[in-house]
Every structure is written in C-alpha cells, then in structure tokens.
Amino acid sequence: MTSRPDLTACLETALLCADRAREAVSPHFRVGLTVDDKSDESPVTRADREAETAMRNLITRRHPGQAILGEEFGFSGVKGDWVWVLDPIDGTRAFITGRPSFATLIALFHKGRPVLGIIDQPFTRERWIGVDGAPTRFDSAAMPGTIGTRSCPALDEAELSCTSPDMLIAPYDARFAELKAATRRTSWGGDAYGYGLLALGQIDVIAECTMKPWDWGALVPVVAGAGGVMTDWQGAPLTLESDGTVLACGDKAVLQDAVARLRPSP
Secondary structure, X not given: OOOOOOHHHHHHHHHHHHHHHHHHHHHXXXXXXXXXXXXXXXXXXXXXXXXXXXXXXXXXXXOOOOEEEEOOOEEEOOOOOEEEEEEEEEOHHHHHOOOOOOEEEEEEEEOOEEEEEEEXXXXXXEEEEEEOOOOOEEEEOOOOOOOOOOOOOOHHHOEEEEOOHHHOOOOHHHHHHHHHHHOOEEEEOOOOHHHHHXXXXXXXEEEEOOOOHHHHOOHHHXXXXXXXXXXXXXXXXXXXXXXXXXXXXXXXXXXXXHHHHHOOOO
C-alpha cells in the first residue's frame, strides 16, 4: 500500500501534465493528421500517443511509486491506493474533424475514487481545476466564464446534454429517452468539454454511458467543486468499478428525479 501523497505536489504535477499535453497536441490540430482505428473502432492519432507519453514520463519522474492508467497505453506501475488516470484527447472525433471541443483529462484516484481532476482545452486554452474539498478553478485568458453551477430545481427547466446518440445502445437508449422527454431541451456533442460548461452554469444535466474511468475521472472533482454532483445512473458514487453510466447534475435538486428515469426497472 502506498502512503498518502502531498496533493499540493500532485496538483503541481497535474498542471505540468496539462502543459505538456498542450505542447504535444496543439501542433497537430487541423493539419490533416493520420488517423488509426483501435480494436474498438475508436480513432487514435499521433497526438494522442505523444501527449500520453509526455504525461506518463512526467508522472513517473515526479511520483515513481504511483501507478498510471491511460487510454492509449493501459496500466503501468504497482497497484495501490493512488492511481493517475489519463485521457490525452477526450473527443478524438472532435479533434480530427477540427472542432475545439476535445480536452485533455488528468485525474488522480484514491481508493478507486477521483480526488483531483483537470479538464484542459489546448486550443482555446481553457482549464478547469478540481481538487476534492475545494472550489473549482477556471483559468482562461480569452474565453469568458465564471465557476458555479446554476439553479435548476426541476427537470422540465433543464438543459440536457450528451456527447452522441450513438453511445446510447440498448438498454440505455430507452432509459435516456425517458430523461430526455422530461427535460426542457437536449443538445448533442461536447465530450468532456460539456462538463466544463456545466461547471460554468451553461448546462444543467449530462447523462452518458459506456464510459471508461479515463472518460469521467477528471470530471468528478471539477463538477463537485462547482456545486454539482456526479453519480452513475443508479445514483451511486463513481468508482473504478462503476458500470460506465455517468450522470452529472448542476443542481443537486434534480438528481433523484433524473436517477428515477435512468435507473433500470426492477
């Protein structure tokens, strides 16, 4: 079992990782990059691999006793209480089609739950920084936004979002349709960037499925520190053992109503 690390030092590492990923990703944006398909048919590029490698090298040098789980290169290190979870480009489809809604995601998990998370958009240079128990920070030189989820006491007032209807395979499609019917409007697209917008009070509810830990790990501290909450579709806290369903609510008042529509029928 590894000892408790200094979260201040870990945050410094996470911020440096975000900087390294920006340096690796930005030169490849909108330049006709070659795209490969992985075994699950999801796309991957040289930018994904270079960014994850840069972050892994930095973490290994600064925290040699901590394990790393990344989308591109899997698990490395010794299993313990503390695990870094990385997604160099969340939203590779957006990246390869020139949409600036992709993001680099950096998370640190403790005993299966995320306690530190960064959402970084390399091109627009927006960065959300979440640490367990602290208010979320939003750093941006040019893009407007103020941290804080907005009041939304009822689902029929909610702006709902989901990255793509393609992820809503059965049986998730019917359950999502119930939630969608109860909300005010639905928008599609955004990947992790949408959760950053929820933390800025632009979106009220996000429901997604078939998610991996690197897809949602960094989002949890950001959303929580902005006043929101994230669970699975049954209302349980998200852990490394979760089933891949993710629900984010800016106003906790709508959580139970949303869960009631998304939870599987008994």
